[in-house]
Amino acid sequence: MDLPRLVVLIVLAPFTAAAAEPLSLDVVNKAELPLSAAKVKGPDPVVIKAQILLDRARFSPGVIDGRAGENFEHALAAFEKHHQLDGDGKLDETSWAKLKEVSGEPVLKEYTIAEEDVKGPFVKNIPAKFERRAKLARLGYTSPAELLAEKFHMNENLLKALNPGRNIDEAGTSIVVAAIATEPPEGKVKTIEVHKREKAVRAFDKDGGLIAFYPASIGSEESPAPSGTHKVRAVVHNPVYRYDPSRVQLKGVSRKRKLKIAPGPNNPVGSVWIGLSKDTYGIHGTPDPDKIGKTASNGCVRLTNWDAEALARMTERGAVVTFVD
Structure with a gap:
């Protein structure tokens, strides 16, 4: 004679991962x-x-x-x-x-x-x-x-x-x-190294000691950053941005004549400009800090505004800037 089959139902509670x-x-x-x-x-x-x-x-x-x-x-x-x-x-x-x-x-x-x-x-x-x-x-x-x-x-x-x-x-x-x-940052910057491949800027004191390291956007294929060694010519806080198509042509700018953009943290070069002896080139801030190191620049060296300001406070005219390929 057939015996009745025993059916066992196991009810599993739904698993819920611990919420972060x-x-x-x-x-x-x-x-x-x-x-x-x-x-x-x-x-x-x-x-x-x-x-x-x-x-x-x-x-x-x-x-x-x-x-x-x-x-x-x-x-x-x-x-x-x-x-x-x-x-x-x-x-x-x-x-x-x-x-x-x-x-x-x-x-x-x-x-x-x-x-x-x-x-x-x-x-x-x-x-x-x-x-x-x-x-x-x-x-x-x-x-x-x-x-x-x-x-x-x-x-x-x-x-x-x-x-x-x-x-x-x-x-x-x-x-x-x-x-x-x-x-405020300690020490005075005597040498700045701009590392193109690493997309980074290093600042050194007079004894060669590393003072600071910053991520950077450095040039592009269309507008490459310069090579060689140059010097800091000027440090300008709250700079006016001046566009001169006879000296540089920027992609997306259709204007054929000069234009001037007022200062401010959302200025194209941000809140500070460290001008180099290589004409039209500099180290500067940006209106788009989230894009630093992720997008190209128009030939200059672009840092977040706060990093550019920290570097500017430590840097004087005559500091050496070397571009490392």
């Missing part, structure tokens, strides 16, 4: 290895922390955005080599410990938005065409968020991600920002 903890001051300040970028969408707390530590050590990663890209790897490699580590640009326990030793913690802080941060005047938008930019009275910031992000060397998206629900447009609001170095 939202970004916050504590999450980033307490972040430790390993990297989670391969598993977690969005900015990685460990990378944010490492970028701020590098920035404070004068090995700029460019924009602090929590992404382990090429600028971050180059800055880390330069930091490692400077401290006699392996120099592979990979964040490991050794380089992580040295970063924290050199730069200290915490890396994020609370900041109360000041009246000067929000008073403007702000520019509604920055036109793409130079001809239209030339009609503006000033190439200022487009919003308090852009101003604050640049003030603390950050990407706007990261600034907003760290401050959900906070009014970044209102004075008196407490927000979370990168705890960047506030003291």
Whole structure:
């Protein structure tokens, strides 16, 4: 005789992966290895922390955005080599410990938005065409968020991600920002090396000691950067941008006559110009810090505004600038 079959039903509870903890001051300040970028969408707390530590050590990663890209790897490699580590640009326990030793913690802080941060005047938008930019009275910031992000060397998206629900447009609001170095750069720059292939700028003192490292956009195939050795001829803060088609032809500029674009952080050469003895060439800032090291320039050496300003404060007329092919 047939026996009844016993059917056992096993009900499995649905598996839910642990949600990543939202970004916050504590999450980033307490972040430790390993990297989670391969598993977690969005900015990685460990990378944010490492970028701020590098920035404070004068090995700029460019924009602090929590992404382990090429600028971050180059800055880390330069930091490692400077401290006699392996120099592979990979964040490991050794380089992580040295970063924290050199730069200290915490890396994020609370900041109360000041009246000067929000008073403007702000520019509604920055036109793409130079001809239209030339009609503006000033190439200022487009919003308090852009101003604050640049003030603390950050990407706007990261600034907003760290401050959900906070009014970044209102004075008196407490927000979370990168705890960047506030003291002025030490030492005077006597020599600057522009490394074309590495897309990087190194600044040295009179004894050949490395003072700072910056990611850069350096020339293009159409408008290559110069070669050889030159000197710093002038340092100009809040420069007026002057376009002269008889001396240089820029792609996308149809105007056949000279034009002048007013100063401001969104000026084509940013907030500072370090002019070289090679006519029409210089080291300068940018209105697009997120693109540094990722896009070409029109022959000059382009840094973030804050890196260009730091370099300008340390550099005097006569400093030697060498382009390394």
